[in-house]
Amino acid sequence: MILDSKAMRHLTAEDWRVLAAVETGSKNHELVPTPIIERLSRLRGGVSGVHKSISALAKTGLIAKMKEAKYDGYRLTYGGLDYLALHQYASQNFVYSVGSRIGVGKESDIMIVADNKGTQKVLKIHRLGRISFRTVKANRDYLRRKNHNNGGGGSGWMYLSRLAAMKEYAFMQALREEGFPVPEPIAQSRHTIVMSLIDAFPLRQISHVGDPATLYGELMEMIMRLARHGLIHGDFNEFNILLKEETVTNNETTPPTETVKVIPILIDFPQMVSMEHQNAEMYFDRDVNCVKRFFERRFHFVGTQPGPFFKDAKKAMGQRGAKRLDALVEASGFTKKMLKDLEAAIRAQQAEAPEGGGSADEEAYEDEEDDDNDEEEQEADEGELEEEEPAATGSNAPDMARLSIGD
Numbered sequence: 001m002i003l004d005s006k007a008m009r010h011l012t013a014e015d016w017r018v019l020a021a022v023e024t025g026s027k028n029h030e031l032v033p034t035p036i037i038e039r040l041s042r043l044r045g046g047v048s049g050v051h052k053s054i055s056a057l058a059k060t061g062l063i064a065k066m067k068e069a070k071y072d073g074y075r076l077t078y079g080g081l082d083y084l085a086l087h088q089y090a091s092q093n094f095v096y097s098v099g100s101r102i103g104v105g106k107e108s109d110i111m112i113v114a115d116n117k118g119t120q121k122v123l124k125i126h127r128l129g130r131i132s133f134r135t136v137k138a139n140r141d142y143l144r145r146k147n148h149n150n151g152g153g154g155s156g157w158m159y160l161s162r163l164a165a166m167k168e169y170a171f172m173q174a175l176r177e178e179g180f181p182v183p184e185p186i187a188q189s190r191h192t193i194v195m196s197l198i199d200a201f202p203l204r205q206i207s208h209v210g211d212p213a214t215l216y217g218e219l220m221e222m223i224m225r226l227a228r229h230g231l232i233h234g235d236f237n238e239f240n241i242l243l244k245e246e247t248v249t250n251n252e253t254t255p256p257t258e259t260v261k262v263i264p265i266l267i268d269f270p271q272m273v274s275m276e277h278q279n280a281e282m283y284f285d286r287d288v289n290c291v292k293r294f295f296e297r298r299f300h301f302v303g304t305q306p307g308p309f310f311k312d313a314k315k316a317m318g319q320r321g322a323k324r325l326d327a328l329v330e331a332s333g334f335t336k337k338m339l340k341d342l343e344a345a346i347r348a349q350q351a352e353a354p355e356g357g358g359s360a361d362e363e364a365y366e367d368e369e370d371d372d373n374d375e376e377e378q379e380a381d382e383g384e385l386e387e388e389e390p391a392a393t394g395s396n397a398p399d400m401a402r403l404s405i406g407d
């Protein structure tokens with residue numbers, strides 16, 4: 001589903017109250033009975049006002065009836081949840097307008113938004129459950145069972161998407177505090193987060209770098225630095241590393257010389273795991289090997305040193321004064337069960353749809369395996385770019401749909 005904020009300005013203050021009531025009601029009901037919606041909305045105009053709002057919300061697709069329901073009631077849709085989050089951001093002045101979608105991940109939508117000063121930011125909307133689980137039977141069965149559980153509003157998938165956003169935000173904050181190159185976390189609501197916009201392309205779209213050895217070394221050091229804090233990214237690949245270019249001026253020379261330095265920025269944290277996780281070694285090695293394989297294929301670069309190895313990473317934990325961050329999510333109120341549910345959902349999604357999204361991209365990705373011709377590779381990549389909506393950064397401000405709040 002795509003976020004379409006246009007209908008927002010037609011919603012009245014009463015509509016928002018009723019929408020919030022459906023959200024509150026869904027903590028205890030899969031389908032919120034209409035009398036409960038009436039009670040929770042507490043509109044001054046009484047039930048007729050509630051019914052008017054219900055039909056407006058249903059028409060816009062923010063709430064929905066369920067087929068074959070045994071009683072009269074409504075459930076919140078992902079659209080409704082999107083609107084509630086946006087409404088909160090708008091009333092807190094984090095977001096004033098919504099622009100175009102710059103990324104469609106396997107489990108998220110990435111939108112450009114702006115505040116009332118015109119500063120662009122990124123809204124990440126988590127959408128677990130978007131793809132269906134066909135191949136991984138164990139995951140599918142596990143999640144199907146879990147999906148009856150409805151903790152905290154909306155369907156089981158919405159609940160898991162909220163957890164993903166909360167976890168991602170907590171890690172982005174902690175990593176940022178420790179000085180890691182990650183976007184600035186700005187706000188979090190429900191299944192979404194707002195962060196700073198990084199004006200950069202993912203490594204995936206870069207065909208040449210000046211000095212692959214230095215970049216490779218920096219990425220491996222980043223993996224080790226995370227390990228010192230007790231963490232493994234868990235999806236450390238060319239889609240989740242953005243390469244920012246920074247011009248460095250050297251005034252020591254006459255005339256002053258300018259060199260361009262690339263700085264890797266790490267994103268995408270809902271799947272982070274502790275170095276103490278039972279499969280930590282597998283996740284650590286997978287992150288390391290992802291970088292190795294990509295550098296070999298794309299830049300024909302092979303590191304001279306083996307590793308880094310998990311056993312060394314394990315020894316490095318807590319060294320150089322690194323604060324352990326792996327207990328963070330539990331400390332912020334996540335139970336073991338919440339983490340387990342989230343992990344199962346993310347793993348299942350990763351197994352079903354490797355990062356890169358749609359089939360065109362996946363094909364290009366496959367092609368790369370046996371394709372040594374750089375030009376062709378580049379063409380494939382450019383094709384991909386054209387298929388996606390253009391990245392809307394910098395001065396190419398997209399048409400912004402202004403939000404409007406009814407209260």
Ligand code: ADP
Binds near residue numbers: 107202267
């Ligand atoms: P997913 O979990 O779906 O993989 P990501 O967080 O990796 O979502 O984001 C998907 C894509 O959106 C990234 O590969 C990147 O191109 C873009 N993106 C995400 N966050 C930002 C950001 N803060 N600034 C710029 N681009 C971003």
Ligand code: MG
Binds near residue numbers: 268
């Ligand atoms: Mg990603």
